[in-house]
Amino acid sequence: MPRPVWVLGAASNRFGKMAETGREAAARVSLEAIRRAGLEPKEIGYTFVSNAFGLAERQAHVGPLINTALGIPEVPSCTIESACSSSSAALHEAYVHVAGGFHDAALVVGVEKLSHLDTLTATSYFAIGADYPFESHNGATFPGLYATIANAHMHRYGTTSDQLGAVAVKNHANGALNPHAHFQKPISMETYRSSPVIASPLRLYDCCPFSDGAAALVVVAAEKYPNPVTEPVVIRASARAGSIADMHDRPELTGLPASQRAGAEAFRQARLVPAQVDFLEVHDCFTIAELVALEDLGFFPRGAAGPATAEGVTARDGKLPVNPSGGLKAKGHPVSATGASQVVEVFEQFNGLAGRRQVPKAEVALAHNVGATGSSASVHLFSRR
Amino acid sequence: MAERDPAAGEPSAAHTIREFTHGYEEERRLRGFRSASCGFVTATWGLVCPRCGRADLEEAALSGEGRVAAFTIQTVPSEEFVNDAPYAYVLVDLDEGGRVSGWMPAVRSDGDLAIGDRVRWVPSYKAGVQFEKA
Numbered sequence: 133m134p135r136p137v138w139v140l141g142a143a144s145n146r147f148g149k150m151a152e153t154g155r156e157a158a159a160r161v162s163l164e165a166i167r168r169a170g171l172e173p174k175e176i177g178y179t180f181v182s183n184a185f186g187l188a189e190r191q192a193h194v195g196p197l198i199n200t201a202l203g204i205p206e207v208p209s210c211t212i213e214s215a216c217s218s219s220s221a222a223l224h225e226a227y228v229h230v231a232g233g234f235h236d237a238a239l240v241v242g243v244e245k246l247s248h249l250d251t252l253t254a255t256s257y258f259a260i261g262a263d264y265p266f267e268s269h270n271g272a273t274f275p276g277l278y279a280t281i282a283n284a285h286m287h288r289y290g291t292t293s294d295q296l297g298a299v300a301v302k303n304h305a306n307g308a309l310n311p312h313a314h315f316q317k318p319i320s321m322e323t324y325r326s327s328p329v330i331a332s333p334l335r336l337y338d339c340c341p342f343s344d345g346a347a348a349l350v351v352v353a354a355e356k357y358p359n360p361v362t363e364p365v366v367i368r369a370s371a372r373a374g375s376i377a378d379m380h381d382r383p384e385l386t387g388l389p390a391s392q393r394a395g396a397e398a399f400r401q402a403r404l405v406p407a408q409v410d411f412l413e414v415h416d417c418f419t420i421a422e423l424v425a426l427e428d429l430g431f432f433p434r435g436a437a438g439p440a441t442a443e444g445v446t447a448r449d450g451k452l453p454v455n456p457s458g459g460l461k462a463k464g465h466p467v468s469a470t471g472a473s474q475v476v477e478v479f480e481q482f483n484g485l486a487g488r489r490q491v492p493k494a495e496v497a498l499a500h501n502v503g504a505t506g507s508s509a510s511v512h513l514f515s516r517r
Numbered sequence: 518m519a520e521r522d523p524a525a526g527e528p529s530a531a532h533t534i535r536e537f538t539h540g541y542e543e544e545r546r547l548r549g550f551r552s553a554s555c556g557f558v559t560a561t562w563g564l565v566c567p568r569c570g571r572a573d574l575e576e577a578a579l580s581g582e583g584r585v586a587a588f589t590i591q592t593v594p595s596e597e598f599v600n601d602a603p604y605a606y607v608l609v610d611l612d613e614g615g616r617v618s619g620w621m622p623a624v625r626s627d628g629d630l631a632i633g634d635r636v637r638w639v640p641s642y643k644a645g646v647q648f649e650k651a
Contacts (some may be wrong), residue, residue: 141592164624184542228581241575249594252595252599253596253598255593255594255595255596256595256596256597259595262635263561264536265534265538265562266537266560266562266618267618268595268597268646269538269620269645269647270604270606270617270618270619270644270645271591271594271595271598271601271604271605271620271644272591272606272618273591273593273595273618274607275593276589276606277606279589280587280588280589280608281587281605282589283587283589283632284586284587284632287587287632298523298613321615328592329590329592330592330593331589331591332589332590332591332592332627333589334589374533376567376568376629378561378618379618380608380609380616380617381559381561381567381616383568385586385587385608430646486527
């Protein structure tokens with residue numbers, strides 16, 4: 133049996149545009165997470181770094197740089213890459229190491245800096261995350277691939293543009309209350325409706341922004357830290373799954389099989405069911421992705437997530453708060469920091485640190501993080517002690 | 518090199534990604550594979566069928582005719598298509614089975630195309646798999 137594992141500390145910088153380099157930001161949030169956990173850097177046994185687009189900063193192998201800055205140059209490190217799900221993949225690896233008894237404490241840190249690239253270059257970087265010769269070379273961009281999901285979902289289930297807009301309006305309302313968020317400004321449905329089309333039917337406000345950011349987690353063996361200084365985030369399940377890389381070769385276009393598989397496996401590991409989850413952080417790189425995630429994870433039947441969102445079910449004060457952090461949509465999407473930052477939100481909610489965005493009940497939470505168009509997915513379930 | 522297991526079927530590794538992309542850009546062929554076991558048809562390079570897991574992919578000549586399964590009008594392109602936007606990126610269900618990614622330079626707005634529309638592959642020297650309305 134794996135040992136019980138906790139996230140004992142978590143920290144994030146403000147997403148958006150960083151003046152400093154990725155390695156500086158990564159080291160800073162790491163030290164903050166370690167201090168929040170009540171640990172010293174020397175207690176860390178392994179550092180798992182995610183920095184998928186590190187080469188955009190002309191820097192690879194950033195783990196030793198971070199560890200050196202933290203005063204622990206002898207600690208092993210490696211970089212875990214799984215596109216937009218990189219740091220949830222890193223969390224999974226840290227979980228496996230700690231649960232398996234190889235180390236008593238591990239550091240997970242995700243960082244990305246892309247704001248120095250122009251939109252064309254950044255769009256091209258993201259296109260590399262898909263199957264370049266068979267998708268991107270045939271005209272697909274990253275928003276374009278999710279746009280085809282939206283097109284198929286609307287056609288099959290009657291999902292509407294305003295239902296997509298309801299996701300954007302909700303997540304911006306949440307982001308407005310999150311000091312870590314890239315966008316801290318609510319938007320109206322009218323703003324959504326009048327925003328330019330990027331890849332039909334997706335508008336500008338359906339898309340997450342290119343963000344810089346860094347987020348870190350301290351993962352420990354519960355038995356080694358009997359007197360935690362924070363409310364530990366108990367990792368009840370850590371599941372990952374893959375699916376056929378190319379969207380066109382998958383049996384369905386209106387769901388992501390990797391999310392379905394990782395979700396089912398997570399609920400099995402945790403012996404929980406969706407009805408027991410108090411709030412979720414899901415991968416809303418585009419508004420349609422939030423609706424598809426809620427359906428893939430079993431929270432709504434196919435086609436029902438859009439109407440439920442429009443009715444306010446997933447609002448911060450609704451029956452099932454979804455993305456109280458603002459999600460990728462408003463908090464921002466610094467690719468490799470995103471998965472870890474979802475867990476920062478869980479940590480802050482469990483510890484009563486979420487301020488005005490605190491959800492009514494925060495005892496069981498789910499984090500869902502997708503790589504590319506769902507060729508990779510991670511689902512973690514957390515509870516309080 | 519170890520002997521190949523004769524029961525494992527023909528090695529699809531005989532084809533390269535370059536042959537696929539050259540196939541439709543220069544040789545005017547839309548290459549594909551069909552799994553002898555499950556019948557899955559794909560125009561994506563691979564070694565083993567991604568649906569049934571058997572190493573029995575056989576070359577299949579694809580007609581390039583089919584129906585639109587989903588599409589989007591790309592107004593913000595990547596570098597490779599920077600001079601072509603707006604255009605449609607389409608997923609096409611081929612008549613013989615299988616679905617391929619492609620683009621339609623002549624389709625420039627949502628009203629120009631619908632799910633279910635018939636399209637056909639146009640051999641072209643320009644990037645990628647191109648379709649036109651049938």
